[in-house]
Amino acid sequence: MLLEVRDLHVEFHTRDGVAKAVNGVDYSVDAGETLAVLGESGSGKSVTAQAVMGILDVPPGRISQGEILFQGQDLLKLKEDERRKIRGAKMAMVFQDALSSLNPVLSVGDQLGEMFQVHQGMSRKDSKAKAVELMDRVRIPAAKERVGQYPHQFSGGMRQRIMIAMALALEPELIIADEPTTALDVTVQAQVMDLLAELQRELNMGLILITHDLGVVADVADKIAVMYAGRIVEQAPVHEIYKAPAHPYTRGLLDSIPRLDQKGQELYAIKGLPPNLLAIPPGCAFNPRCPMAQDVCRTDVPPLYDVTESPVKRSSACHFWKECLHG
Ligand SMILES: Nc1ncnc2c1ncn2[C@@H]1O[C@H](COP(=O)(O)OP(=O)(O)OP(=O)(O)O)[C@@H](O)[C@H]1O
Numbered sequence: 535m536l537l538e539v540r541d542l543h544v545e546f547h548t549r550d551g552v553a554k555a556v557n558g559v560d561y562s563v564d565a566g567e568t569l570a571v572l573g574e575s576g577s578g579k580s581v582t583a584q585a586v587m588g589i590l591d592v593p594p595g596r597i598s599q600g601e602i603l604f605q606g607q608d609l610l611k612l613k614e615d616e617r618r619k620i621r622g623a624k625m626a627m628v629f630q631d632a633l634s635s636l637n638p639v640l641s642v643g644d645q646l647g648e649m650f651q652v653h654q655g656m657s658r659k660d661s662k663a664k665a666v667e668l669m670d671r672v673r674i675p676a677a678k679e680r681v682g683q684y685p686h687q688f689s690g691g692m693r694q695r696i697m698i699a700m701a702l703a704l705e706p707e708l709i710i711a712d713e714p715t716t717a718l719d720v721t722v723q724a725q726v727m728d729l730l731a732e733l734q735r736e737l738n739m740g741l742i743l744i745t746h747d748l749g750v751v752a753d754v755a756d757k758i759a760v761m762y763a764g765r766i767v768e769q770a771p772v773h774e775i776y777k778a779p780a781h782p783y784t785r786g787l788l789d790s791i792p793r794l795d796q797k798g799q800e801l802y803a804i805k806g807l808p809p810n811l812l813a814i815p816p817g818c819a820f821n822p823r824c825p826m827a828q829d830v831c832r833t834d835v836p837p838l839y840d841v842t843e844s845p846v847k848r849s850s851a852c853h854f855w856k857e858c859l860h861g
């Protein structure tokens with residue numbers, strides 16, 4: 535397994551108390567595989583990714599428990615300089631907002647080239663040629679002429695391609711893309727997503743794709759992890775989850791997707807709000823919003839049940855997963 539996150543807990547020590555942002559996340563991704571991570575705002579998707587990349591704000595953040603195994607090695611046991619070598623070279627991240635992630639006063643070519651100069655000791659001239667090659671690879675037209683331009687001279691979609699080029703520069707084994715297309719127009723979104731998926735296949739990388747967009751997920755992901763209040767509540771292969779979710783929260787998310795064949799009908803929305811992470815409700819964190827909740831849901835935290843019924847493994851943290859799956 536390329537990456538395996540086991541029982542990860544992350545908390546933030548704030549003035550108001552301890553916010554439990556990640557509460558026992560388990561997920562894994564293999565080479566050539568795409569894992570989509572879904573969930574409402576504040577569910578801990580980005581914080582988990584930051585912990586994997588080693589870019590968590592510490593303090594106020596703290597990893598209180600868990601393991602992050604990358605190619606079998608626990609990253610949490612490494613020294614910061616060892617960790618730094620892995621970051622960029624073996625795993626890289628694509629963020630939502632390219633404009634604030636790119637340096638405004640450095641040309642795009644210099645920023646791309648820097649990757650090779652810093653990590654591989656390449657000369658300035660050679661690294662510039664590499665930068666052009668990368669820009670070609672992410673299909674920026676006239677790369678050779680544009681390599682000296684600054685981030686603001688590119689459109690949003692092109693800037694996002696440059697971010698992807700940066701992430702790919704050292705041919706990492708794992709890419710984490712945190713809402714890589716959210717800031718773009720719908721048509722550009724699809725192009726950037728297609729590009730990312732294509733490069734991922736070509737380079738046989740593991741890809742963790744964090745997104746709100748269930749529509750995107752169906753096309754590119756192999757499996758889905760659904761997060762709620764800092765936990766994975768359901769994990770399954772994509773086609774299985776679309777056929778029949780095994781958690782009421784996943785069902786709620788699926789029912790909230792606008793569908794062309796139901797135009798004009800009122801869109802379903804999950805009632806209520808995600809919990810305050812300073813005071814997560816007892817039992818199942820989703821119980822106050824759950825249409826299927828029973829007494830046990832208000833007292834007992836559901837474990838992540840193995841709900842595999844076909845040859846492919848899937849899991850759900852719902853006491854009533856059977857009713858959900860077959861109901
Ligand atoms: N630096 C920080 N200090 C304090 N709390 C933080 C910090 N970073 C994140 N959190 C808290 O951790 C929780 C999880 O945040 P996270 O960014 O992982 O959510 P998310 O699932 O990525 O949401 P979104 O879809 O909005 O990006 C949030 O409640 C957030 O307030």
Ligand SMILES: [Mg+2]
Pocket residue numbers: 579580581712
């Ligand atoms: Mg986020």
